[in-house]
Amino acid sequence: MQIDEGQVASTGMVAPSYVQKVALMLSQKEDGCVAGFLEERLNVGLNFILSAEVDHKxxxxxxxxDSQMRRKRSLGSTSTGDGDPFLKTVYSVEFEYSNNKIESIPI
Incomplete structure (x- = not known):
């Protein structure tokens, strides 16, 4: 959820402000796999997503x-999305565990 507000002074100065909400999603599958992600929108067009998955089987x-930067929509655009991502970076690490030993799997 994003709450935007702004003020325009008679001198022409514009002062926008906004409040961001962090979204947390969790899911569990029947095969013992648990996944979740946390998304935070820091600024208009800048998102950070932290995700994790545990597969017990x-x-x-x-x-x-995951970090994404998106282009702002043009003023006359009828699109409802945030715009196309022009910079996307994903860092991923996978671990394998057995007998209380954790090993990193190269990807």
Missing amino acids: KKTTSLAL
């Missing part, structure tokens, strides 16, 4: 950090 855990 395969005994693996994966973590990922």
